[in-house]
Amino acid sequence: MAIIRLPWVRQPLPKTVFVLGGGGNLGAIQVGMLQAAIERGIVPDEIVGCSAGAINAAALAADPSLDGVQRLRQVWSSVGESVLGSSGRLDALRLLAHRGPALQPNDGLRELLESSLPYRRFEELEVPLHVVATSLRTGRERWFSSSGDVVPAVMASAALPGVFPPLVLDGELLIDGAVVNNVPISRAYELGADRVVVFHVGNFERARPLPKRPIDVIVQALSIARGYRFHLDTAVSAPEGVELLVLPGVDPGKLRYNDFSRSTELIERGRATAAAFLDLRDAAAVGAT
Numbered sequence: 267m268a269i270i271r272l273p274w275v276r277q278p279l280p281k282t283v284f285v286l287g288g289g290g291n292l293g294a295i296q297v298g299m300l301q302a303a304i305e306r307g308i309v310p311d312e313i314v315g316c317s318a319g320a321i322n323a324a325a326l327a328a329d330p331s332l333d334g335v336q337r338l339r340q341v342w343s344s345v346g347e348s349v350l351g352s353s354g355r356l357d358a359l360r361l362l363a364h365r366g367p368a369l370q371p372n373d374g375l376r377e378l379l380e381s382s383l384p385y386r387r388f389e390e391l392e393v394p395l396h397v398v399a400t401s402l403r404t405g406r407e408r409w410f411s412s413s414g415d416v417v418p419a420v421m422a423s424a425a426l427p428g429v430f431p432p433l434v435l436d437g438e439l440l441i442d443g444a445v446v447n448n449v450p451i452s453r454a455y456e457l458g459a460d461r462v463v464v465f466h467v468g469n470f471e472r473a474r475p476l477p478k479r480p481i482d483v484i485v486q487a488l489s490i491a492r493g494y495r496f497h498l499d500t501a502v503s504a505p506e507g508v509e510l511l512v513l514p515g516v517d518p519g520k521l522r523y524n525d526f527s528r529s530t531e532l533i534e535r536g537r538a539t540a541a542a543f544l545d546l547r548d549a550a551a552v553g554a555t
Contacts, residue, residue, distance in 0.1 A: 283459035284310040284326075287449035287496070288317025288442065289467035290426070294342045294529040295516050296322050298536025299465045301335045303513070306544050308463060312394045314453045316443040319465065320397040320423035321379070324416055327395040328384050341382050342529040372421055372430045379417045388413050396457070397423045398443035398450050402432055407446050409453070449496040455505055462504065464512040467536070468493060513540045 284303075286296055296319060303309075310330050315323025325338050388395060388411060396411040399422035410419035422433040422440040432439045443450070454462040468489075477483045504510040516535045521528065 280460035281311045281458060282308065282461045282463060283454040283457055284313045284323070285449060285451055285454050285462060285464045285466075286313065286315040286319030286323045286326075287464070287466040287468065288319050288424075288444035288492070290318055290523050291521065291526050291529070292467040292518060292532065293318030293322055294526075294532040295467040295518070295536035296465045297335060297338045297342055298533040298538070299467075299513050299540040300326060300338070301332065301533075301537045302540035302544060303463060303465075304330070304332055304335060305541070306548075308544075310393055310463070312396065312454075312457055312459075314396045314398075314450050314457075315420075315423070316398050316448055316450055317424045317426070318467075319449075320420045320443065322465075323395055323397065324379070324383055324420050327391045327393050330393050337382075339530075339533055341378070342526075342533060345378070345526045345529065370429060372425065372433075375421055375424065375430065376417065379420055383416065386415060386417065388416055388419075391416075396450075396453055398447055398453065399423045399425070399433075399435075399440040400443055400445040402439040402441055405446065407443065407450075408438065408440055444492050447495055448492045449499070451496075451499040451510070455508065459508060461509040461511065464510070466496060466512060467515050468496075514543050515539075 284300075289296070300322070310326070313323045313327050313330070315321070322338060325341065326334050328334065329337070385391065394411060395416070396409060397419050399408045399410070399419070400406070401408050408422075410416075410422075418433060418435055421430075422435055423443045425431065425433050425441045427441050427445065430442075432441045434440070447453075448468075449464060449466045451462060451464060474486055475482075477486060500510070500512060516532065516539050518528070518532060
């Protein structure tokens, strides 16, 4: 009897997509989260980033390893408020009296990216990178990936409204991607992910302080708006066959938006919290088998 040999077909490996949300100076927490995940063998096949998460994603996409995370630690440890935040307080008087589209130029951010990233184009990356900005004209997401210059795309994604000026790319005026999709889980689904690992640094629960000034109401309203999309995306089940893993955030306590003096502390707290969560999850999975 003749033996029929069927062709051997390589089964595709599960696809893991990292989603790095925005969060300003809380992006330091994300670095610790990344360290904990990679230490446990969780590595990305593609990376999606927004705002501060786009900065971290761009760095990690060049070297998605513990060495890459260590370089990110060094970058965050050296960042000062003159680079990523306006000096002084973000108060109503400055916002109303200042002329021009932003409180400060984005030269410091550009210098940070150009000195920190070992590449310039999306085509050079170790793993595919996707970053999101917001179009001021349409109010919709504008995605950058596959090809082109990385630095302008990340700068657009991190163009915090009122602080950094909008960026013009391809004739379109762009601002912070967090305005429309701060934690772009939906993009990971579109990429065909089998596992989505979410590094969201603003998902801690605490009572919001009673606003005392008009600017307090504005800031809190923006914070609520940024978080609403995330709550919508996580309130419904992930697509069938897709694992959604949301790492727990860290409550930094009272921290000014341009205070980077606690970055090292926040990195360590992010690592410890994520490590404990992942170890407990693994232990539970072993116990269930």
